[in-house]
Structure formats: C-alpha cells, structure tokens
Amino acid sequence: MDKDILSLSPNHPKPGESCPPITLKVTKFYKGGMMLCFSTHHAIFDGGFIRTFLEFFGKETEKIPGQTFVREHTSRPNMDHHTRTDITNHVFPEYDFTTDTDLVSGMNRLNMSSTAMAQTQTPPRAVCVLFKLQNSTLQMLHGRALTELRDKYGPDAFVSMVDTLSAVVWVHTTRARLPHLNLADKTSFTTAADARARLSPTFSADSWGNVYTQTSASTSVQDLVQAWGSINSDSTPAIVAAAWRIRQAVSQVSTPGYIPSRIALAASLADPLMEGVAFRKALQPNHTGLGCSVWTHMGADVDFGIPGTKGKADYIRKTWSANDGSMNIMQRRGITKGEAPWEVLLALREDDMERICAPAELGRWISSWCA
Structure with a gap:
C-alpha cells in the first residue's frame, strides 16, 4: 500500500505547517474495484471519531451541511475544570519529560546499558508485516488465560480477547x-483508551473529536518473557501474565483522577509537541x-x-509507513464478536521480524502473513 499514491495527505506536517483534518481519495482499478482512502489528522480524530465519521459518511443523512457538527459541538460537556486538577x-x-541526552563517549560504551547504546546508534530499517490469526486460536488462548487468572486472582x-492478542504480540x-x-531492560506496552464514558460529565459514545488517553504496562524483559534460567519454548504462560498486565493498565484509566490529571498535564505544556516526544522517550x-x-x-x-459494490469493504488496510515497535489490531467484522479472523499489522526492524516469524515464535499462532 503506497500512501503517496493512494492518499491525498501523503506527508506528515512539520511544526508550523497546516494539514487538512480529513481527506478522501477514490482510486478506481482496471477490471473493477474501488479503493476509498481516508486520511485524518490525529490531533482531531481518534479511533472513536473515525468510526463515527465513517458511519456518518456511509449513511449520507445530513441535509444541511455542517448541521451535525454544530449540534454535536453545542452539546459537548465542558472540560475546562479538569485543566485545573x-x-x-x-x-x-x-x-518521560526528563532532559538527559545519553550522549556517551566511546570510552564509556562498555558500561552502557542496551537502552543507552540503542539511543546512540542509527536504527535499522523497519519493515511491516500483516499477520492473520484465526478466531478459534485466539479463543483457545483467551479461555486458558481466563481459567488460569481466575484460579490465581479469583x-x-x-x-479481553484484545488483551490476549496484544499479549501474544508483546511477548x-x-x-x-x-x-x-x-534482561534487566524495561519493556513497555502502550495502548489508547477511549475517555468518553470515563469522563465526568461523560461524553456520548459517538461524540466527535479526539477524546482518548494513553495507558502503559511495563516490566523487565526478563519478567515479561519469563527468562528464569532458560526461556520456555512454550510462550503461553508468559502470554497469560502479559494479558493480565495489559488489563490492569487499561483498568486504571477508569480510576478517579486518571483522565483529569492527563488533561491538566496536556494543558500545562508550553508546546503540545512535548507530549509526543515524552511519550516516545518513555x-x-x-x-x-x-x-x-x-x-x-x-x-x-x-x-x-x-452502487455496484457489496456495500461493506472487502478489505481495510493502513497506508502509513513502518515505524519500529508499532502494531495495529486491524478492523474486523463484528468487532470482537463472531468467527472472523484477526489481523495485526506489525512493524519491526528486519532481523527482529525474521525471528518473530519463526515456527516456534509468533508463527506458532498465526495462520498466514504477508509483507
């Protein structure tokens, strides 16, 4: 998928540059077929709004241009009081808002952690692979996770199924x-959580805009992969433990003060771009x-x-370029219900991608993949 061909918004805006909030490019293919490529600005669109917008676009119910937006905007709860948290x-x-730079002389490299060393080297090229996992396989893993965790924690x-799939990929x-x-390095897994129903007052589930927050689960590499002496060839116990960590991270978003404190933090930043830099650094x-x-x-x-189509898209794909350490659990018929397969778009450096595809690794769980 070449974003420079299929998208009307091919380039990420630099500081000070403007960017349209959304574009649509329609590409027709020889011998039939049509591709709709929506590009959205993440400062305005989160996943919940993208879903709402696509449903709005598909229904074509607005008779007066802008009517829906104006109505939605006037009914939105005010969040100003959260900025004073x-x-x-x-x-x-x-x-991570620290300002240390990890600039280390060559003489000190032998004493550097792998984290500091990685920050001084040019990162290898990242590649993207789309993995498909059958629902029956994920159900089996999910069922085992629930059984073991309930035996341990009550x-x-x-x-969730998504927690379990996320844990498979993280491990x-x-x-x-x-x-x-x-093994002593810290590894983190982050995911976005919809803040709409968690705010006070709450936002409607279909409210427009970017109303999400981030949450993070972290532990040591050794603890995550359970490398106590030697690494178990069976990754299932590590997956179950990782799924629990992810669920705890997601659950904490609903605790009092979590979202208001993030709103106050964002409001306190002199430059909104600081948030993204600090997030990536952590x-x-x-x-x-x-x-x-x-x-x-x-x-x-x-x-x-x-007209002339089935109505629903046969495939939904991402045109964005590969960034090492990023994954998307792709759009799915029935969302989390039904028997449709699950797809994960994963970006890693080339040598890591080669290792993860091995039959004893992620290849154990997946039914197919394509680059």
Missing part, C-alpha cells in the same frame, strides 16, 4: 528482540517498547451504499 504528586509512567478476574516481539536486549518503540492501536471497531461493518 492538581498534578503536583501525580506520576505519569507513559511519559472468579472476577478478567482479560513474541520481545522474544524476537532478545539478541540486542539486556516507550522506546525502536528498542524495547511496543505501541498498540486497536482498530477493530473502525469501519469493517460500515455499509457505504456505493
């Missing part, structure tokens, strides 16, 4: 990276971290009503 003693594990212990990504990691996606975006809900069931 006292964050003096708050900890934000998903961000009958109310819970992880096997870290196992694939082991040749250039230290995650280290090109070293030990993995950033996940869940897109299961974003348009697979939308009927666009285009």
Whole structure:
C-alpha cells in the first residue's frame, strides 16, 4: 500500500505547517474495484471519531451541511475544570519529560546499558508485516488465560480477547528482540483508551473529536518473557501474565483522577509537541517498547451504499509507513464478536521480524502473513 499514491495527505506536517483534518481519495482499478482512502489528522480524530465519521459518511443523512457538527459541538460537556486538577504528586509512567541526552563517549560504551547504546546508534530499517490469526486460536488462548487468572486472582478476574492478542504480540516481539536486549531492560506496552464514558460529565459514545488517553504496562524483559534460567519454548504462560498486565493498565484509566490529571498535564505544556516526544522517550518503540492501536471497531461493518459494490469493504488496510515497535489490531467484522479472523499489522526492524516469524515464535499462532 503506497500512501503517496493512494492518499491525498501523503506527508506528515512539520511544526508550523497546516494539514487538512480529513481527506478522501477514490482510486478506481482496471477490471473493477474501488479503493476509498481516508486520511485524518490525529490531533482531531481518534479511533472513536473515525468510526463515527465513517458511519456518518456511509449513511449520507445530513441535509444541511455542517448541521451535525454544530449540534454535536453545542452539546459537548465542558472540560475546562479538569485543566485545573492538581498534578503536583501525580506520576505519569507513559511519559518521560526528563532532559538527559545519553550522549556517551566511546570510552564509556562498555558500561552502557542496551537502552543507552540503542539511543546512540542509527536504527535499522523497519519493515511491516500483516499477520492473520484465526478466531478459534485466539479463543483457545483467551479461555486458558481466563481459567488460569481466575484460579490465581479469583472468579472476577478478567482479560479481553484484545488483551490476549496484544499479549501474544508483546511477548513474541520481545522474544524476537532478545539478541540486542539486556534482561534487566524495561519493556513497555502502550495502548489508547477511549475517555468518553470515563469522563465526568461523560461524553456520548459517538461524540466527535479526539477524546482518548494513553495507558502503559511495563516490566523487565526478563519478567515479561519469563527468562528464569532458560526461556520456555512454550510462550503461553508468559502470554497469560502479559494479558493480565495489559488489563490492569487499561483498568486504571477508569480510576478517579486518571483522565483529569492527563488533561491538566496536556494543558500545562508550553508546546503540545512535548507530549509526543515524552511519550516516545518513555516507550522506546525502536528498542524495547511496543505501541498498540486497536482498530477493530473502525469501519469493517460500515455499509457505504456505493452502487455496484457489496456495500461493506472487502478489505481495510493502513497506508502509513513502518515505524519500529508499532502494531495495529486491524478492523474486523463484528468487532470482537463472531468467527472472523484477526489481523495485526506489525512493524519491526528486519532481523527482529525474521525471528518473530519463526515456527516456534509468533508463527506458532498465526495462520498466514504477508509483507
């Protein structure tokens, strides 16, 4: 998928440059077929809004241009009071606002951690691969996770199918990276959580705009892959434990003060771009971290009503370029229900990608993949 051909917004804007909030390019193919390429500005669109916008676009119900936006805008709750939240003693594990630079002389390299070493080297080229995992396989893993976690933490212990799939990728990504990691390194997994229903007052589920927050799960590499002496060839126990970590991170978003403190933090920054820099510095996606975006809900069931088509898209793909340490759980029929397969778009450096595809690694769980 070449974004420079299929998209009207091919380049990421630089500071000071303007960018349209959304563009649409329609590409028709010889011998039939049509591709709709939507490009959105992430400062305005989060996953929930993309879903709402695609449904709005497919219905074509607006008779007066702008009417829906004006109505939605006037009914939005005011969040100004959250900006005054006292964050003096708050900890934000998903961000690193420190100003140290890790510039180390050659004489000190022998004493450097793998994290510091990685920051002084040119990162290898990243590649993207789309993995497909059958629903029956994920159901089996999910069922085992629920059984083991409820035996350990009680009958109310819970992880979702998405938690389990995320854990599969996090564990096997870290196992694939082991040749250039230290077991003591910290590894983090981040994902976005919809803040709409968690705010007070709440936003409607279909409210427009960017209303999400980030959450982070982290531990040592050794703990994540359970490398106690030797690494178990069976990754299932590590996957179950990682799924629990991810669920705890997602659950904490609903605790009082979590979202208001993030709103206050964002309001306190002199430059909004500082947030992204601090987030990436904490995650280290090109070293030990993995950033996940869940897109299961974003348009697979939308009927666009285009004459001569089935209405719903046969495929939904991402045109964005590869960034090491990023993953997307792709759009899925039924979102999390039904028997449709699950697809994950993963970007890693080339040697890590080669290792993760091995039959004993992620290749154990997946039914197919394509670059």
